[in-house]
Amino acid sequence: MAIRSDSYSSTAEVVAVSRHLLRGQTTFNSTTAPTGTEVIKFIDRASGALNVALRVRGLTTPVTNTTSELDLDNWVTGKAAEFVELTLRGAGSREKEGTSRFKFLSGLAKDAKAFVEMNSLGWIRLGVTEANRMSDGLAFTGATVQKDRADPDDTTLEQPMFKRGKFDA
Numbered sequence: 144m145a146i147r148s149d150s151y152s153s154t155a156e157v158v159a160v161s162r163h164l165l166r167g168q169t170t171f172n173s174t175t176a177p178t179g180t181e182v183i184k185f186i187d188r189a190s191g192a193l194n195v196a197l198r199v200r201g202l203t204t205p206v207t208n209t210t211s212e213l214d215l216d217n218w219v220t221g222k223a224a225e226f227v228e229l230t231l232r233g234a235g236s237r238e239k240e241g242t243s244r245f246k247f248l249s250g251l252a253k254d255a256k257a258f259v260e261m262n263s264l265g266w267i268r269l270g271v272t273e274a275n276r277m278s279d280g281l282a283f284t285g286a287t288v289q290k291d292r293a294d295p296d297d298t299t300l301e302q303p304m305f306k307r308g309k310f311d312a
Contacts, residue, residue, distance in 0.1 A: 144180045149205040150190035151212065152219040154182050160224045164231065177230045182223065189222035189251065196255040200263050201275035211266040218258055222251065 146153065158170050165171070171179040193215060194204040206212050225247055267273060294300050 144183050146183050147187050149194060150187050151215040152186050152223060156220045157182055157223045160220060161227045164227060177227055185223040185226035186219060189219045192251045192255040196259040200259050201273045201277055203272045203274045206271050208270045210269050211271050214262060
């Protein structure tokens with residue numbers, strides 16, 4: 144199984160930060176816990192959450208700007224390594240709801256959103272493109288002073304309920 148083309152990080156990057164869990168193996172494979180296939184799914188899941196958060200912010204995905212991609216790779220590597228550590232026997236077994244295991248599994252999307260909000264301006268300034276700007280759809284709909292409008296007496300159009308200065312002496 145291969146990592147999705149819109150995912151960030153790699154199994155080699157996850158190995159680099161979780162080598163102590165491989166018990167003598169050089170990489171995740173069919174005999175390790177978790178397996179190589181499971182680690183790929185962890186990477187894809189974290190990348191998926193990140194891509195959704197990026198699109199909510201209006202950024203083009205996948206991000207191909209090399210500097211920004213390093214930042215995204217780092218985030219996904221960290222999340223995938225957390226997934227790996229959660230597979231350990233007893234990891235979090237004495238914890239209650241609301242602590243690390245439960246919080247991680249239920250908070251992946253929230254973490255991705257916070258990460259994107261914190262860094263999106265920097266990524267945009269580095270050259271990541273915005274597919275949809277946050278201001279798209281906004282338009283000035285106010286009119287100038289009532290007396291300057293071309294339609295101040297057109298009853299077929301919505302007219303202001305009150306005029307400014309109506310009570311001025």
